[in-house]
Amino acid sequence: MSIITIRNTVKLGLVLIVLGIATFLIVTNLPHRNVQGSKTDTQITLEQVYSEYKSDPNAADEKYLDESGDSNIMEVSGVFVSTNKNLNGQIILILGSKTESVKLRCTLISDFNEEINNLIQGDNITIKGVIRSGIYYDEALQRYGDFVFNDCDIK
Amino acid sequence: MKFLSITLIIVIQFLVGINDHSLNSQPNNSANLEEISTTNTHIKFFSTTPIEDIEANNYDASGIINKSTGRVAFSVPMQSFQFEKSLMQRHFNQGRFLDTKNHPTAQLIGEITNLEEIDFEKDGTYTAKVSGKLTIRGVTNDFTNWGKITISGNTLSVDSEFNVLLEEFGIAFKRGKPSTNVAKTILVTLKAEFDN
Numbered sequence: 001m002s003i004i005t006i007r008n009t010v011k012l013g014l015v016l017i018v019l020g021i022a023t024f025l026i027v028t029n030l031p032h033r034n035v036q037g038s039k040t041d042t043q044i045t046l047e048q049v050y051s052e053y054k055s056d057p058n059a060a061d062e063k064y065l066d067e068s069g070d071s072n073i074m075e076v077s078g079v080f081v082s083t084n085k086n087l088n089g090q091i092i093l094i095l096g097s098k099t100e101s102v103k104l105r106c107t108l109i110s111d112f113n114e115e116i117n118n119l120i121q122g123d124n125i126t127i128k129g130v131i132r133s134g135i136y137y138d139e140a141l142q143r144y145g146d147f148v149f150n151d152c153d154i155k
Numbered sequence: 156m157k158f159l160s161i162t163l164i165i166v167i168q169f170l171v172g173i174n175d176h177s178l179n180s181q182p183n184n185s186a187n188l189e190e191i192s193t194t195n196t197h198i199k200f201f202s203t204t205p206i207e208d209i210e211a212n213n214y215d216a217s218g219i220i221n222k223s224t225g226r227v228a229f230s231v232p233m234q235s236f237q238f239e240k241s242l243m244q245r246h247f248n249q250g251r252f253l254d255t256k257n258h259p260t261a262q263l264i265g266e267i268t269n270l271e272e273i274d275f276e277k278d279g280t281y282t283a284k285v286s287g288k289l290t291i292r293g294v295t296n297d298f299t300n301w302g303k304i305t306i307s308g309n310t311l312s313v314d315s316e317f318n319v320l321l322e323e324f325g326i327a328f329k330r331g332k333p334s335t336n337v338a339k340t341i342l343v344t345l346k347a348e349f350d351n
Binding site: 033062068087088134141150 | 192
């Protein structure tokens with residue numbers, strides 16, 4: 001094997017090592033999905049998604065939850081109920097329905113949202129966010145839970 | 156005479172009905188009045204190994220405490236756990252780890268076994284012993300742990316830490332990166348604030 005061939009092999013090896021390290025660093029440091037910047041998967045009313053979960057929660061989970069956690073990005077229409085803050089200081093918006101006893105709790109992406117200040121209870125609004133939990137009869141709470149959404153904003 | 160008998164039977168049945176109803180509903184109504192609930196929670200997973208520390212935070216759990224029966228319950232939407240690195244979050248949710256698509260909630264259902272030592276009407280810090288069941292990934296195990304209940308005015312806070320042995324919930328990594336980077340035992344920290 002000539003000296004030139006050995007040099008080329010070493011160079012190729014070094015390039016492959018650098019590429020491998022770069023790929024590893026890129027993959028392990030991939031940013032979280034930008035929910036608000038991503039395409040909406042489903043546009044639906046709160047009553048419709050509630051009806052789907054009431055009739056068959058497993059089928060609804062199959063439809064809306066993803067194995068990797070990158071679950072369905074949904075625009076859900078309902079009525080504004082209230083806001084509060086969670087223990088992380090984030091704003092939680094409660095979406096409700098005029099006809100059903102169901103609530104959707106969504107964590108807003110921003111700690112400050114001017115639009116919220118203008119909302120009054122009963123206003124029709126649409127939120128966009130990622131579903132984290134559907135509603136199920138909760139054995140722990142002995143009642144139906146709430147829908148839980150994260151990374152939300154008002155459309 | 157026949158009319159009088161029928162009327163008497165109806166009246167007796169009506170009175171018995173009222174009695175049954177009040178007997179059945181009274182304890183429930185009383186218990187419900189004593190039940191406080193919250194969604195103001197923070198649950199943290201922490202794994203430490205010589206290679207790395209991994210932390211995940213969840214602010215979406217719901218909880219209840221019944222002050223008269225001592226029943227305590229928390230329901231945790233598993234896909235709400237947020238990791239610093241997205242790849243870790245994906246691994247956490249996947250089938251061989253927490254399988255959150257098929258088991259979207261984890262639950263803790265228990266009872267405060269030393270209820271007589273806690274005065275929910277008096278400010279102070281109390282130690283509560285909770286025994287019950289913990290369900291993660293569809294697997295239920297017995298659970299016993301001590302927690303701290305702090306009552307200050309109209310606020311009741313719960314703080315607790317406990318260890319979860321992953322293998323007991325069907326999560327075991329024999330080889331690969333998770334076997335070296337994820338601890339066998341995870342420290343779980345729970346904080347909840349209730350309106351008392």
